[in-house]
Amino acid sequence: MSNLTPGKPCPIRLSVRRVVAPNASFMTGPGTNTYLIGNHQLAVIDPGPANPEHTETLIRITQTLGATIRWILCTHTHPDHSPGAALLKHRTGARLLGALAPAGPSQDHEFAPDEVWAEGSRLDTDEFSLVAVHTPGHASNHLCFYQPEEKLLYTGDHIMQGSTVVIAPPDGNMSHYLQSLEKLKPMDIAALAPGHGEIIQNPLEVIEGLIEHRLMRENKTLARLQSLGPSTLETLTPAVYDEVPAWLHGLARLSLTAHLYKLRDEGRALYQNEVWSLP
Known part of the structure; x- marks a missing residue:
């Protein structure tokens, strides 16, 4: 069975699980990767599309762990990454963290974070930390999230496994995209956790290749x-x-x-x- 089977929790680290949303397509590959971070009080990264089935799956997995979802983070506001945040917030009361949607089509303009995040914003808990890295290019409001304890970077659509991302103006910007890739090179990153596809274990090689x-x-x-x-x-x-x-x-x-x-x-x-x- 594939590790990218929708709805099946896949351990990435001792305190990190990936759950693929059931939105497989040509553009999304096997589906959007949602990450559950922590073992007791959880952060959810990229809850995916507004899909009640996926929301219920995340809640069921959390209950199985005996945990609570406290925070929801979104890398950006494209329709396959952030619309599920409102459903999950409604069900859990978790705080919503991320950047506001830019103007234009193909954006989740209903995304309403409790805290607007930007470069350097961070969440510190008893179990883990997450730090925002602003990586515009694919989307002007795109954030990656760095987990220093694991040296793991959650890349959303900035870097995907097995494919290059589409850079679509006017919100997409190739100059910004290349600068954002260069920005990651000096970071102490052991692996990349992309928004689509498998974990990337050779981050610097992949970044330089892109x-x-x-x-x-x-x-x-x-x-x-x-x-x-x-x-x-x-x-x-x-x-x-x-x-x-x-x-x-x-x-x-x-x-x-x-x-x-x-x-x-x-x-x-x-x-x-x-x-x-x-x-």
Whole structure:
């Protein structure tokens, strides 16, 4: 049986359990990872979508442990990560911690934290600590949570196992994403606990690989602008992502837009009348 079976608690550490939400899809993989931290007074990270079944599963597991859910934290406010917070708060009375949703679509604008968190915000309990690390890029309000006792970083959608994340402007920003990856490199991290997929045991290698991959794509974008000349986004996408199946080009176009915006902001690409070109 897979460790990513929805609804089945999977021990990650002695005081950390992962429970996958039943929202498997192309975008979410096996489903959103919810983490239960602690053995007595628990913190829940990313309660997932507004799914009553998942909420009841989390409560049932907590009762089996003889524990209480005291805090609910959300890495960001995309629909597969934070809407379940309101249901879980209603059932448990736990305090809700996280950043407010930015304007725009595909955000959980009902997310109403009891404490608005930002860089350096922290929760200290008798069992564990969690410290917020602001990691914009995939989402402007994205927070990772660092658990120093375990040297474990809960990465939400900043880093996923087995896949790169979509960076979709205007809220997604490629410059910020790369800076946020660089920000993690000096941290003392033993493993990454992503919002989707398995635990990542080689964090620095994965972080450096993601940076290298994005810079490869950026250089390829510049090379295609050089060879093709002035081009629309529709022309550039299959040329820059020629190794990616055509049915994925819709998603690729979002991240390519983020790359192009970065290059424009750096003065390395020009945009006029829906056409991209080199200076």
